Amino acid sequence: MAAIIGAMLVPSGLAYLLFALGLVTAFKEQWRKLSWALLAVSGAITTVFSTGSVATLLLSPLEYEYPAVHDTRTHRDIKHIVVLTGYAADDPAMPLTGRMHWASAYRVMMALQLQRGGCGNCDVIVSGSPITARIMGESLVALGLPKERLILEADSATTADSAEHLAPMLKEPFFLVTSAGHLRRSLAVLHKQGLQPIPVPTDYQGPRDWRNAEERPSPQSLVTSDLAMHEYIGLMWYRLKGAI
Numbered sequence: 001m002a003a004i005i006g007a008m009l010v011p012s013g014l015a016y017l018l019f020a021l022g023l024v025t026a027f028k029e030q031w032r033k034l035s036w037a038l039l040a041v042s043g044a045i046t047t048v049f050s051t052g053s054v055a056t057l058l059l060s061p062l063e064y065e066y067p068a069v070h071d072t073r074t075h076r077d078i079k080h081i082v083v084l085t086g087y088a089a090d091d092p093a094m095p096l097t098g099r100m101h102w103a104s105a106y107r108v109m110m111a112l113q114l115q116r117g118g119c120g121n122c123d124v125i126v127s128g129s130p131i132t133a134r135i136m137g138e139s140l141v142a143l144g145l146p147k148e149r150l151i152l153e154a155d156s157a158t159t160a161d162s163a164e165h166l167a168p169m170l171k172e173p174f175f176l177v178t179s180a181g182h183l184r185r186s187l188a189v190l191h192k193q194g195l196q197p198i199p200v201p202t203d204y205q206g207p208r209d210w211r212n213a214e215e216r217p218s219p220q221s222l223v224t225s226d227l228a229m230h231e232y233i234g235l236m237w238y239r240l241k242g243a244i
Helices: 002-009 011-025 029-049 052-063 102-116 130-142 159-166 180-192 219-240
Strands: 080-084 123-127 150-153 174-179 197-202
Touching: 002 011, 002 219, 011 029, 011 219, 029 052, 029 219, 052 180, 052 219, 080 102, 080 159, 102 130, 102 174, 102 197, 123 130, 123 159, 130 150, 150 159, 159 180, 174 180, 180 197, 180 219
Parallel strands: 080 123, 080 174, 123 150, 174 197
Antiparallel strands: none
């Protein structure tokens, strides 16, 4: 239920809901003015949140909150790289790496970059849902990660679940790899569990400065706005339930 409510609160979900209500009310003559108002607001939400500047204003504070990690030599004592899962399709007809959503693929590439860039003795823990964790793990091995360095934590449906399941496994600082916009919420739940993650952002969706964003409305910018609002709603929800 929480997932459904959350999907309706992001810009595209809210616009779709208002659009559907506008169509339904259009069949009643006495509700015709309400119908036009609902349709107009739906269109306005879609247009505003589809512009690159608005999407960047929403997501940039999350994406650029933590600096990128370019050199692992400043963290010589790290023994683990934790990679949070994104999404992957369980379709054997697709090539292995092609089954990963772009967020999952960027996280896999970032983990390999860390592992080959000075963290060669680090174990890589992939944490999240069973299918995506398995596919991301198989992709890591296929791309060169030694199999003995891979650990799967595949029982977590949410970021909060990952934090809870990782707590007994990690007593020292570790690299945390996830999408840049997802880091604030991820770090908050991990800190709540007493863990010591070092943020490693990847999968940036837009520029740092909204003035450098594409002004023309686009589906990608609407997706970016949805991602940002999903994170802000997730932070609020986690605070309400005491997860952070």
